[in-house]
Amino acid sequence: MPEYLAPGVFVEETSFRSKSIEGVSTTTTGFIGPTRYGPVELEPELITSVVEFERIHGNRRQLAFTDDVTLHNYTWHAARAFFEEGGKRLYISRAFRRPDDALYTGLDTTIDLGTGTAVSNEYNDGHARALLDASANPKTDTLSLTARFPGSAGNLRVRFSLRVGQNVLSFEDGTPRVGALLARDVVLIRDIQSPISSPVGTGEFYLATWDEDVQDWKFTGGAGSPLFLASLQENAGFEIRVVTVAVTVIPMDDPASAQTWDGLALDPGHTRSGAADSLSARFAYDADEPAKNRDVPIIVSTQNLDDGVEVLGAFLDASLASPIMSPPLDSALEDPDSPESQRSLEVLLKGGSDGMRPTADDYKGQQVPNTTRKTGLFHFEDLEDISIVAAPGSTFGYENGYGANAATIINLLISHAQRMKYRIAVLDSGNGQTLGQVRALRAKIDTSYAALYYPWVKVLDPVTRQPIFLPPSGFVAGIYARNDVNRAVYKAPANEVVNLALGFETNLSKAQQEVLNPEGINAFRYFEGRGNRLWGARTTASDPEWKYVNLRRYFAYLERSIDKGTQWAVFEPNGEQLWANVRRTIEDFMLNEWQQGALLGEKPEKAYFVKCDRSTMSQNDLDNGRLVCLIGVAPLRPAEFVIFRIGQWTGDRK
Template sequence: MPEYLAPAVFVEETSFRAKSIEGVGTSTCAFVGMTARGPVSLEPSDPTPPLLTSFADYERYYGGVDDLTIAGNPARNYLALAAQAFFNNGGGRLYVARILGAAAAAGAGIVLNSGSPAAAKKLTLSARTAAGAKIAGSDANFRVTIVESALPTTKKLALKQPAGTLVLVGTDVFVVGTTDVIAATDDACSILSYSVLVEDPTGPVYEAGGLGAHSKHPRFLNAVLGAKPASASDALTNPIILDVGTGASAAEVRAALINTATNGVRVVLLTGGSDGTGGPSSADYETALDSLLALEDVSIVAAPGASSFAAPLPAAVNQSLIGHAEARRAYRIAVLDTPPGLEVTADPSVKSLKSLIDSKYAALYYPWITIANPLAATDPSQPSLIDVPPSGAVCGIYARNDVQRGVWKAPANETVTGALALQRDVRFGEQEVLNPLGINCIRALSGRGIRVWGARTISSDPEWKYVNIRRYFLYLEASIDRGTQWAVFEPNGEALWANVRTTVSDFLYNEWVSGALLGTSPKEAFFVRCDRTTMTQNDLDNGRLICLVGVAAIKPAEFVIFRIGQKTADARG
């Protein structure tokens, strides 16, 4: 209450309504795995992985679907194919945590100066991170084109350029905003600037223009293209590093840039990059998953392609995904893949795989999906059809289901966009074996296409049997958690308890109205208790407010049964 010390009329604002809870998003996904290129965000100082809202975004940051090169051999780029399937199946928001293969290399840098300059005067061009794909017709991972532009002008206009701008008079170079004096007796000079174009096997991937060769320039080469760019966008999208030695003068920087250039254009090929001598380790997956914990909007996690590596990595990654989803206040579910080529019961079998895992925060899908190979159109040596893990498409279906119906509806009986066939057809009798174990089958149904035909978690706890129940409770928990932070440190008494009850009840009432809860009335659909019956004096003395919430969640109609019998023509009823 404010103090009233002098007689007057006081007008105050007050609130007559309870706080509101806004439902959190449930369709943002995160993938972990190897990509063709892109940032590896593993340290706190690294840029946060960018939010991708289309496959074009994915290509801009992480490259296309071209095969990786592991130990000198082509390896399918499963994460890129999964990202494509995610967006094709209705996904709208995706994060990617990139992992490098064992002994992955960016390749040695190239010194742009001629001769043997001192270390402090070197200009070194190198790849920012490992990338193994080669540009057609070469051994280069990246082609970097450096262009010097000379704009004719007058001395008067040249002096108005930003500090650090290079001005060319004859063969002499001067720098605006320094002690240099532009001695253009005939008033004729040229303003110098630089642009850089970077290409990988898919074509142009990064371009920067208006660059300067002096440290005072607002777009100094080292500030834009260096190891720690000032712009987070440059750090995420630029696959190369141009390091300018601190001892190099502007004239020396220019000489290094245009060394071997023709008509102001210089092309540099960066070679020696490798995706690795083997797959990543389980520790790499653990570290990458930890980097995603700060992204609070993520609600689905998967590791497409991890199941394609040799044992025991797939089992270890499954456990890492489960542990990540089970982390306190993570509010996530893990979508797991089976390894390729598994049979139902004959070892190695999907049934034996399931016997090793049990969690109410994960769902397992079988078998792999057959799609059209996007590389076959340009490479005749590629097969026209390829098999891919189902997690990418399934995560997209989760997102599509959430947007079109709601997180409370089971993400099943949904078509798999892009699927042409299955690596193995699952028959009805085989699903009778797999479904009770919590293995969700993807089946080709006559006249109905290829559909996700299962909605169970891998939990042995019957209370958490269904994916939609698990995800809906995660949604409720996260929404209530984030929507009631205002209550922390408020006086723990009747007024606060009533406010909390009203806040949560209003939120659940909206859920019931939207069809997410079972019951013909709010009393049947949910209850909220926050009073002396839920807290003891010991709780109050220790600063605890305890609110008990119960909801009647809707379970899916997994088995639809029609009982049909005979009747006579004159029978009534």
């Protein structure tokens, strides 16, 4: 309450409106499954297209697991189906199992390359690795390279191109000056006028630092060190050129998507303004901030190389060890007109692996010990906007050796959706299942927080150019999103065309669906003249009150919208004024829902009621700080069975 201590006119703002509730999004989806690349324990990024998916998680090529299992990239296919069917927002949690059959224990942090064991085959975690100079002894005296994330897509070609800039040395009244020179730049100092009688320091590489004691640039590392700028004489033919490196990363299976970072300083301690920075900073890994540089596909460690001159020396040593480098790299650097091919080194990162096929433990995930990072389904617990979850491809092989894992993953999805309250799990049937087998799968499930779909969808594989069968969940999640945008969340997501479908693994008849539908198994069917359609909208609940998918999803929408829109009421004085404000806020929201056609009833009072007064709260509730509001809703159920009764009529009958 404001204080009025001195006489005067006081103008204050006040509000005469009730608080409003804004409907939450119901289309954001989370997929969990193996991919060819990408983070395992970092927080998932929001993806809005297949292009973004491929940038983060690799392309569409098949996954080659080390346990002699090759599978279609079901997560990529699901993301593609999701966006093609109308989805807009997607999160991916990557499930990865180490090739050595060890449980995941913080893969992204085990990349310490400070020892010679960095490239040992005994240390197999799925990362591709390489040394700039494989013959270096000890191994720590050269640069080591590691793919930032595990996966076969981490097998890369990396090209280092050393570049010598323009002369930055000039003279003003006989006093040497340098422009565009920064502390810890590596420079080439040479005498181009009289090389035969050149003084000490000609044609050498130095590290430039500013000496506070003498207030002059000092150059160290080359012959005659230290060399000061003031010692250079005008007309002696000296020039100073800054040496930088450009790094080009070229995926082995997609050379067209190569990326280049130019103008990087060689010294590990160098700091540049703008887009450029040092080689080791741009391609660094920070254990305290692992998301740093997550878009950069490799990690470059300078290991025991302390300054830029030593890093440059590692490049020169690698060129001498290379059987194809001619002339030597240092000679090419001293010639400003040398072609880039003579100033470049290429390294091949090898050993990247897709790991083993993930098991239920990998889908479940964990809290990485001693960190705030998570894996698996734990990722999605921190993302409040997700409304749909699925594990595309996790049921492949349900009837052929993977059934125990697939059944456990289904239970994990259901448990996750129930725990998060405002989500629904889209469940896949197994590939190649018969009606009896999918009914047996369904018989083990009883929840309103999940919906099961059968059979798998036939599409044209853009990788093999052959028809393949894909799990339904990616298509269904996209159809959910399209239905919500084009119609509304209260409309059943069924009788919808499956855009990418060429057909289905099993062509169901009406008689077959009459067996599946009462058990809550949603079918895809082909109709003559109407195409391939999703023809079911039931949950896996035995409770008839929560029989339909749109009911579960609509109540999740209402509950979460009210949850978010009434947070202002917490810690307000718990009395009549607050109760009236809460009632008015929720009634306004429900009235808007009724006007949009979401509720059953020709009048608002028949469609919903909101009670928040002494009849809903006891004195014990008030004493314990509880405000209890009772909301009744008359939702619309889908016209699942449209019945027309027709008979003969004669004109003289009443």
